[in-house]
Amino acid sequence: MDNILVTEKIVKNFGDFRALDNISIEVPEQSIFGLLGPNGAGKTTLIRIINQITLPDQGKVFFNGNILQPNDVHFIGYLPEERGLYKRMKVGEQSIYLAQLKGLSKIEAKKRLKYWFDKFEIGDWWNKKVEELSKGMAQKIQFIVTVLHEPKLLIFDEPFSGFDPINANLIKEEILQLRDKGATIIFSTHRMESVEELCEYIALIDRSKKILDGKLVDIKKQFKTNAFEVGLVTEEKDKLMQEISQKFEVSKAEFKSLEDDLKLRINLSDSETSTDLIKYLNKRALINHYVEVIPTANDIFIQAVKQNS
Amino acid sequence: MNKLKLIIKREFLAKVRNRSFIIMTFVSPLIMAGMIALVVYLSKSSMEKINVVAYVDNSKFFSKKDFKDSNTIHYINLTEVNLDKAKKIVQESNHDGLLFIPEKDSIEQITESIQFFSQETPSMVLISSLENNLEKKLEKEKMLQLNIDLKKLEQSDLNVDIKLSNYSGEKSSKLVNGIKIALGMGAGYIIMMFIIVYGAMVMRSVIEEKTSRIVEVIISSVKPFQLMMGKVIGTAGAGLLQFFIWAVLMFLMLVAGSYFFGMDSMASVQTAQIPTDQMEAIATNDAQFALSEILKLPLFSMFIWFILFFLGGYLLYSSIYAAIGSAVDNETDTQQFMMPVIMPLMIGVYVGFATVINDPHGTVATVFSMIPFTSPIVMLMRIPFGVPLWQIALSLFLLILTFLAVIWLAAKIYRVGILMYGKKVNYKELYKWLKY
Numbered sequence: 001m002d003n004i005l006v007t008e009k010i011v012k013n014f015g016d017f018r019a020l021d022n023i024s025i026e027v028p029e030q031s032i033f034g035l036l037g038p039n040g041a042g043k044t045t046l047i048r049i050i051n052q053i054t055l056p057d058q059g060k061v062f063f064n065g066n067i068l069q070p071n072d073v074h075f076i077g078y079l080p081e082e083r084g085l086y087k088r089m090k091v092g093e094q095s096i097y098l099a100q101l102k103g104l105s106k107i108e109a110k111k112r113l114k115y116w117f118d119k120f121e122i123g124d125w126w127n128k129k130v131e132e133l134s135k136g137m138a139q140k141i142q143f144i145v146t147v148l149h150e151p152k153l154l155i156f157d158e159p160f161s162g163f164d165p166i167n168a169n170l171i172k173e174e175i176l177q178l179r180d181k182g183a184t185i186i187f188s189t190h191r192m193e194s195v196e197e198l199c200e201y202i203a204l205i206d207r208s209k210k211i212l213d214g215k216l217v218d219i220k221k222q223f224k225t226n227a228f229e230v231g232l233v234t235e236e237k238d239k240l241m242q243e244i245s246q247k248f249e250v251s252k253a254e255f256k257s258l259e260d261d262l263k264l265r266i267n268l269s270d271s272e273t274s275t276d277l278i279k280y281l282n283k284r285a286l287i288n289h290y291v292e293v294i295p296t297a298n299d300i301f302i303q304a305v306k307q308n309s
Numbered sequence: 310m311n312k313l314k315l316i317i318k319r320e321f322l323a324k325v326r327n328r329s330f331i332i333m334t335f336v337s338p339l340i341m342a343g344m345i346a347l348v349v350y351l352s353k354s355s356m357e358k359i360n361v362v363a364y365v366d367n368s369k370f371f372s373k374k375d376f377k378d379s380n381t382i383h384y385i386n387l388t389e390v391n392l393d394k395a396k397k398i399v400q401e402s403n404h405d406g407l408l409f410i411p412e413k414d415s416i417e418q419i420t421e422s423i424q425f426f427s428q429e430t431p432s433m434v435l436i437s438s439l440e441n442n443l444e445k446k447l448e449k450e451k452m453l454q455l456n457i458d459l460k461k462l463e464q465s466d467l468n469v470d471i472k473l474s475n476y477s478g479e480k481s482s483k484l485v486n487g488i489k490i491a492l493g494m495g496a497g498y499i500i501m502m503f504i505i506v507y508g509a510m511v512m513r514s515v516i517e518e519k520t521s522r523i524v525e526v527i528i529s530s531v532k533p534f535q536l537m538m539g540k541v542i543g544t545a546g547a548g549l550l551q552f553f554i555w556a557v558l559m560f561l562m563l564v565a566g567s568y569f570f571g572m573d574s575m576a577s578v579q580t581a582q583i584p585t586d587q588m589e590a591i592a593t594n595d596a597q598f599a600l601s602e603i604l605k606l607p608l609f610s611m612f613i614w615f616i617l618f619f620l621g622g623y624l625l626y627s628s629i630y631a632a633i634g635s636a637v638d639n640e641t642d643t644q645q646f647m648m649p650v651i652m653p654l655m656i657g658v659y660v661g662f663a664t665v666i667n668d669p670h671g672t673v674a675t676v677f678s679m680i681p682f683t684s685p686i687v688m689l690m691r692i693p694f695g696v697p698l699w700q701i702a703l704s705l706f707l708l709i710l711t712f713l714a715v716i717w718l719a720a721k722i723y724r725v726g727i728l729m730y731g732k733k734v735n736y737k738e739l740y741k742w743l744k745y
Contacts, residue, residue, distance in 0.1 A: 014745055015741050015744065015745070048728070051529040052529075053525070053528050053529060053533075053728070070532075073529060073530055076529070078525075078526070078529040080522075080525040080526060080529070082522045082525055082730070083522055083523070083525065083526055084521040084522030084523045084526075085521065085523050085526075086323075086517075086518075086521060086523055087517075087521050088323075089323070097315065097319055098526065098527075098530070100312075100315050101312055101315060101316075101527065101530035101531055102530050142526075145526075
């Protein structure tokens, strides 16, 4: 698959502070790419460089295979974390203005806005001033304005903040649809459950450096510890646990089940396999729960950042 | 380029549609006109007020003839009663004052011992007209004493009137000088006011974009420099529109005003004109003369210079205002940066008022009309008096050079500042931003 966006050894300094240190990422076309990192890691700076708001001190950005050009802003849609609208401007007029700045003609902008306003059933907001809208309503307008020019690359920085669960879900569906229609999405967030749910690729930036990137599945494989969660139905829980712990590394686990069973997390060594474990357990008790422990995005995030420090 | 136009249009409309703009544009000329009318009315009525002055003349130098009523003073002779009683009478009948001339032997002594009693401090105009009246009489007396022939003296009274003209033979008069001062000062003052009012408007608009958090959305579509310049230019457009509307309103009010107030004077001029040709000289009243003199000035080139210096000055300062707006989070934080901006403007106006009137081409005026931060004001004050073209060109050149440099610096600060939140900014910080 081709990469729609590639950054090559981006360096950005603010005075003595190095905000980005040799950041290289590759964003495959038509993927959802999670740009993750703790606060102040440099995500926003990188996003601003992609949007040509800030210029890098060193390094190159390629868009669609070519060096990023000023006119490429027409093919990029950006929903910043710090976002807002002109409070005293009317919704319709403002949306047209922002669309025109992205290169749409007035007529085209109106046509597309009508489609989106109908879709979200907000047609009667057209002549309202933004200050009359609630925060969630304004966020919807903001979302529409971001995607209106049908950009090839969409960059969302915390897109769900300010939305109630229903509207957050609506926006999530829209994002997925946009991906299916061919858009690529860079997604910066702290909400790991949405990373888990949406992202196919991730890059993790910590203290100005990229510490991890690739396909989320591959990263999970890399981070998995050969651990298994098991539920065993037994009369003598303590005794069984003691017995198992002599052979394997065991700790108590928590998960939901219908039985009052013995819940364990068992870490295997590199030489042991899942088959060995099942065979061993099967002889001693009824196994009603058996699952490989897959690290969550949250686990990976925390672990990677801890390792880096 | 297309986007710049869009931004200019939005900024222009945002300013023009603002309620306060509409009120400012249409109400303030009415308030101004009202104020002027009030001042004229009040000064007229105070001119017409007749002061009642009683006098006690115990000297031998004055006669009743010397206390003839004038336009503003009505005299009451209380010489018959003594001073204390006269004071009482004046107080009781609420006259404006009592003039007391004691009995003295010589004229010199008299000049030093005349007194005026009154409840409130009398106006300078009243006192000086009283003094004039007495002085004239006493001088005459003195001349008689010195055996000076009054007739001959009167004949010897000459009045030198130097006619002013420049080398190309254009005549000017002192009245024109006054008009030049008024035009120059007016132009300089308007430029200062415009820069302060509209510069602050640019600044507020930058702060608004920052606090409403729309700025990052916008600059993901356009360059920060475009946004800044669009704002500066769009705001200037709103200002020019306001100027234009004011000019039209002023013209209409002038026409209406002269129709209502000037009818009798115009009518009397016309009736006076018809009977004899001799009256022609009188018929050209002051206003008409002033108008014809104004029309003789190189108005067109003055207008061009006004626009050029105005644009230069406005661009210079408004880009600084934009940079300040970008550096702060709210308007109260702007205070520390405002002083250095307003200072040169103030200096320009005061230097202009103080030096240009006395000596339009003196060293101080010339130097300040070259310094770019004061030149738009001071040079415009000098221009009506005729400034060599090379000086104007040099001044304009320096101004353009400076505003290019300042816009470049301002844009650098602006670019960083608009994305900076929650940071208390000082000059050191701004300097750092220049290198980001």
